[in-house]
Amino acid sequence: MTPEITAAVFRGRAEQRPFVLATRLPDGKQRILPDDVSDALQDAARQALDRDQSGVADLAGESRFLHVHNVHLRIFVVGAVHIAQALVRLTAPLDMTTIVIDPRPALNTASIWQQLNGKMFNVGSSIRPISLRTP
């Protein structure tokens, strides 16, 4: 892995951008996709991203390992009371990001969420109640 590729992988992950690191086997030549080249590897990388599945692909007599770096699957939980608190405990060991949404300040207490090893963001007045009912 060249320093350029290493840096690009770090950048893609930091920006939470889905990408594929394609490694030619066995010599290890690497390319990050999607890029602006239109070829069979581009299509294979797109499919791998869609399926969220890493694996070896054989293209034109060459083997490549397609390592999928997708953004975390996210669980949005609306309401931060008992059920949400139990649910967050269940989702903690999974490879997912859990986001709990509740504008009520009384429930937005550090003690609850720190206990669940969560981060708390206080959005305050930036959230306005809206109706989900369509007219």
Added chain:
Amino acid sequence: MSGGVEDVFSQVDALRDDGERMALATVIATLGSSPRPVGTQMAVTQSGRVVGSVSGGCVESAVAEASLVTLSTRQPEVLDYGMSNERAWEIGLACGGRLLIFVEEVG
């Protein structure tokens, strides 16, 4: 993100802060029973520090050894562990299955 709960790659920078050269081993294919999914990684530094695991204890010592070889030859390598391999019993994949691992130096 694919690759399991333990995120080894995120620790690459911290490990390299010590100025050590480092190899990265990635599970690229599995067949039959295999404890870790494709994409799982393990990092091995030149001084022999290991972060992460690629099989849950079966082949780690062999992979660490191969990683040190890759660091000295500067050549990436595909490691193939399975029942067809005479060392399968010795390295611990006694329950069957096959494991392919790519080892490379992280520049």
